[in-house]
Amino acid sequence: MKLRKSAAAAAAVAALALTATACGGESGNAGDKPAGASGGKNQPKLPTYAVKSDVKVDSATLEKAQKAGKIVIGSKDDQPYLGFQDSGGKRSGFDIEIAKMVAADLGFKADQITFKTIDSGVRETTISKGDVDLYVGTYTINDERKKQVGFAGPYLMAGADLLIRSDEKGITGPTSLKGKKVCSIKGSTPLQEIKKPKYGAETVELAKYSECVQQLLNNEVDAVTTDDAILKGYAAQNPKKLKVVGKPFTKEPYGVGMAKNDKALRDAVADAIEAHQKNGDYKKAYDATLGLSGSDYVEPPALERY
Amino acid sequence: MNVLLDHLSEFREGFLGTIGLTLASGLLAMLLGTVLAGFRVSPVPPLRYFGTAWVTLFRNTPLTLLFLVIWFAVPQVLDFGFSPWVKALIVLSCYTSSFVCEAVRSGISTVPLGQAEAARSIGMSFFQTLGLVILPQAVRTVLPPLSSIFIALTKNSAIAGAFSVTELFGWQKLLSDQGYPIAWVFLWVALGYLVITFAISILFRVLERTLEVAR
Numbered sequence: 001m002k003l004r005k006s007a008a009a010a011a012a013v014a015a016l017a018l019t020a021t022a023c024g025g026e027s028g029n030a031g032d033k034p035a036g037a038s039g040g041k042n043q044p045k046l047p048t049y050a051v052k053s054d055v056k057v058d059s060a061t062l063e064k065a066q067k068a069g070k071i072v073i074g075s076k077d078d079q080p081y082l083g084f085q086d087s088g089g090k091r092s093g094f095d096i097e098i099a100k101m102v103a104a105d106l107g108f109k110a111d112q113i114t115f116k117t118i119d120s121g122v123r124e125t126t127i128s129k130g131d132v133d134l135y136v137g138t139y140t141i142n143d144e145r146k147k148q149v150g151f152a153g154p155y156l157m158a159g160a161d162l163l164i165r166s167d168e169k170g171i172t173g174p175t176s177l178k179g180k181k182v183c184s185i186k187g188s189t190p191l192q193e194i195k196k197p198k199y200g201a202e203t204v205e206l207a208k209y210s211e212c213v214q215q216l217l218n219n220e221v222d223a224v225t226t227d228d229a230i231l232k233g234y235a236a237q238n239p240k241k242l243k244v245v246g247k248p249f250t251k252e253p254y255g256v257g258m259a260k261n262d263k264a265l266r267d268a269v270a271d272a273i274e275a276h277q278k279n280g281d282y283k284k285a286y287d288a289t290l291g292l293s294g295s296d297y298v299e300p301p302a303l304e305r306y
Numbered sequence: 307m308n309v310l311l312d313h314l315s316e317f318r319e320g321f322l323g324t325i326g327l328t329l330a331s332g333l334l335a336m337l338l339g340t341v342l343a344g345f346r347v348s349p350v351p352p353l354r355y356f357g358t359a360w361v362t363l364f365r366n367t368p369l370t371l372l373f374l375v376i377w378f379a380v381p382q383v384l385d386f387g388f389s390p391w392v393k394a395l396i397v398l399s400c401y402t403s404s405f406v407c408e409a410v411r412s413g414i415s416t417v418p419l420g421q422a423e424a425a426r427s428i429g430m431s432f433f434q435t436l437g438l439v440i441l442p443q444a445v446r447t448v449l450p451p452l453s454s455i456f457i458a459l460t461k462n463s464a465i466a467g468a469f470s471v472t473e474l475f476g477w478q479k480l481l482s483d484q485g486y487p488i489a490w491v492f493l494w495v496a497l498g499y500l501v502i503t504f505a506i507s508i509l510f511r512v513l514e515r516t517l518e519v520a521r
Contacts, residue, residue: 121482145485186468187480204390205476207468211378220381 044287046097049104049276059265061258062106065133071108073099074118074132074257078208081233081289083137091115093233097285098155098273099136102256105272124148127257134269135257138227140189141304150262152269153255155282157301159248160190161228163235165216166243171223173247177201181221183212190225190250209234217241227252228295235293244295253301270303309481309490320477321498327391327463327473328502331398332456338399339406344436346411357407364404369462372397373469390470398466402459409451413444446517453510457503474498 055066065071075095076083083095096115103113118126118135127135127149138158141151162182164171171180174193178200184191186205194201204221206212212224213234224231228248235242256269276282277300286297310317345357364372376393380386388396417440425435467476474495481491 121479121488124485125488142485148485186470186476187483189483203470205470206377214378218378218381 044284044291046288047281047284049101049110049281051104051109052107055105055107055268057106057264057268059262059268061130061133061262062265062268066107070112070114071103071106071134072114072116072132073103074116074123074126074135074137075099076137077117078210079138079230079233081236081292082229084233085115085117092289094156094229094285094289095136095138097289098256099134101276101281101285102134102136102269102272105275106268123257127259130259133258138230139255139257140227140252141255145257148260149257150260150266151255151257152266152273153303154253154301155256155273155303156229156254157298158227158229158252158254160193160225160250160252161231161248162245163213163216163224163231163242164222164245165219166241168222171245173245174199174249177223180223182223182225183215183221184225185209185212188226189252190227193250194225213238213242229254229290232290232293232295235295236290239292239294244293246295267305270305274303307490309486310494313477313481316480317474317477317494317498319472320474323471323473324460324463324475324498325502327394327398327466327471328456328460331395331402331463332459334395334399335402335406335459338403340410340441342403342407343410343414346407347414347436349432361404361407364401365408367401369397369401369465370468372401373465377469390466394463394466394469394471398459398463401462402455405455405458406452409448409455410444412451413446413448414440416447417443446514449510449514449517453507456506456510460499460502460506 077085082093084093085091100110116132123135126132141154162171180201181204182194182201183204191203195203209230215221216224228244231244235244258265283297291297342357342360345353376397421439422435425439463473464475467473478491478495482488
């Protein structure tokens, strides 16, 4: 038992309040309000997307949305710079930008998008029930899921990586974790990997990534593991103290989820992603969100159409 | 059905994890709670205040908040370096002990005052009075509420799953992340809990029968 510098109860309570609200101070309001990001440099600006008119796609989902004059897109709300909702209800992040550029090509202005926060566990159920028209939120394409939903993409090739403190010298990748404490969300895939005896790491499983990041900042754990896209978001939020190792050890191709047998919509979304990758919007959106973490831009993966 | 068969080993680990945590914190809470009840009926004022303060604090704080405190606030001041399992044990025991204390105390109040007076008049000390006369008679009354408390504890232990402890509810998180049909996963988890809570209620029913006294 060692006595720490007496951080008074007030500080402890403040820390608790931070973790309890799952929001590390500055809200992830990319673009116009730098959240303590790379000081002094011109902040990259978010692109604006040209909205198409008279879009004709042979898709029941889309026709219903066009009739209603709004498209419902499921997303996450607790991943800074990726899919985040600040206390004012404003959403921001790379996934949100992908949703906006796709919606624009389907003929919906930004104010015609209704975002809905959908928890990971109920994504398939929500999509197949038709509660959301599209889903953009760190959604890894895999065969088990393809049995239940359709995917357009991948629009980003993420992979499990490690988030560490900037001054950490000992961790260079998954193989240097012997005896280190690694935190992640309960049940997450990267953690199942790190748990394997060959790495020799000690694992801590919490309910939210923000809790893990808090433990990392408190020196209670040495690394946080999950998809690098999510980690880059936290590093972008706190670029002075945190960094991503940059040695992904799994492949997580992110796709846009939608109803299972809607090929026309799948193709339309894939076309939209492709068009915005070609005209530079995609890179601009990345630079203004996840790019703030200091991690380099990587060319997007080739789209898989089926 | 396949979900369970494909992931039987994780399910078993979770199931045993829930049983282990429930048993350990149940025993510790029983011990703490009985001692605290003794404090609350003792003739010593500081002990009485301590017992009252303990119960007030732990009975009125949401369990999740207690977990957050031991995980995020306590290490900022004192770093004990406890493992996640020990943290869960401490939180669940302290929380449940306050309920046990109140159940035991209510049992004590059902024993007629004459019993205590008689014990004192033949020269028994406070501890003898409590241990030999009052508590044995109070136990019968306490069993039904205790049974409810331990069933609640079993379900409360699910919160430990969100704080790095392997238990039954965490199994659900593991599988829904992999995209398995949620209804089946929940069905198995619910059955797992049902087995444990049912065992608890049967155990207490047996105890009630054996301790029954014709009044």
